[in-house]
Amino acid sequence: MSKMATAPLTFSLPEELNASTPPERRGLRRDHVRLMISDRSTGASEHVRFHQLDQFLQPGDVVVLNSSRTIPAVLRTEDREVRLARRLSDRHWDAFIMGKTVQAGEKLIFSPALQAEVHRIKTPLVELRFSLSDACLLEQIYALGEPIRYEYIHQPWPLEYYQNVYASEPGSVELPSAGRAFSWEVLFRLKRRGIHVAYLTLHTGLSYLSEELGALPPEANCEYYHIPQETVERVSQAKQAGNRVIAVGTTVVRALESDWLRKAPHEAKAGWTCIHIDAHTPLRVVDGLMTGFHEPEASHLDLLSAFAPPESLRRMYEEAIQLRYLWHEFGDIHLII
Incomplete structure (x- = not known):
């Protein structure tokens, strides 16, 4: 029932x-x-x-x-903002991508040290497979990312x-x-x-x-x-x-x-x-x-x-x-x- x-x-x-x-x-x-x-x-x-x-x-x-x-879960490429949504495994994350749409297999470049492949489209999420895993991935997220903030937060903290x-x-x-x-x-x-x-x-x-x-x-x-x-x-x-x-x-x-x-x-x-x-x-x-x-x-x-x-x-x-x-x-x- x-x-x-x-x-x-x-x-x-x-x-x-x-x-x-x-x-x-x-x-x-x-x-x-x-x-x-x-x-x-x-x-x-x-x-x-x-x-x-x-x-x-x-x-x-x-x-x-x-x-x-x-973690600072906002990562950026040249033309997209990627918001990490949840960790799936040592190098796989679900994410929400703002800006241009992406296709399965597409590469996202965050820095020379960190890239990700669009592993699967789930809508509204995509599953990303990062080029690094575990502590090395986390280190780069901390180095490159920024905290998620919503429209009522008027400036970055x-x-x-x-x-x-x-x-x-x-x-x-x-x-x-x-x-x-x-x-x-x-x-x-x-x-x-x-x-x-x-x-x-x-x-x-x-x-x-x-x-x-x-x-x-x-x-x-x-x-x-x-x-x-x-x-x-x-x-x-x-x-x-x-x-x-x-x-x-x-x-x-x-x-x-x-x-x-x-x-x-x-x-x-x-x-x-x-x-x-x-x-x-x-x-x-x-x-x-x-x-x-x-x-x-x-x-x-x-x-x-x-x-x-x-x-x-x-x-x-x-x-x-x-x-x-x-x-x-x-x-x-x-x-x-």
Whole structure:
């Protein structure tokens, strides 16, 4: 039996609420952005600064972070802009090519040290086969690339502004932005209060492609994840003890909910998640979600509706707009718990 479609959350977002500048360039520490905390049951919200997060969690809670590190995923030839979308193997990537169309077998030259062949046309993506692989390929991507930015970012910013402080494994083509406000001070404060911090890795793909691919089968919009054994055990213990699991970002929700405890309940897990989560999806692991604010009708809002009924979610967003919260990766944070 197919699920009923979820009505898109539509609202009018004033242009000035699109955060175009990193908070550090606005004279604000990254952990001093605003934090809206919404109750899943009542829909009521509180409004504080992010560095006060520990006051709103409980000892025994587990905060799960995505340790993926952002790469500069925009590469350029003489006449094309190539946006890496997701890594397929040691030298194969799906990519979105802007500018002139390409044909299978065509060569793209990024520099004397790096070229790629159009291996396959997938529409709207193409699969590229690079001339280098693994660490050598990554080295050239860092040397030649620049961070992906969208129209609300009016000028280029260095890659450091697109990194989370705890990120360790390169692979995300966009910043897993829900974790951007964390500082080492906030993480230490959580641990001192008995709130556990755990990590997994899911390399994020192009967010706007999730809209392009929305009508295609779920396997067309998959992302690779790895959950280490330590995190599996920490989350399992929390669930057994009746404590809460807080996912930092929609990527963490997708990873944790994809194949949880189906086999070997205390072993590391890895694979491709193709899950689409919406209001009709029962959440088996995650109890709370920390995320940024998403644009009208974005597919991420489907996932948020698994945590709060759509009408309640609409009221939260109307309140955020009224109180002038800022949107996107350089903006403010929303905790639904």
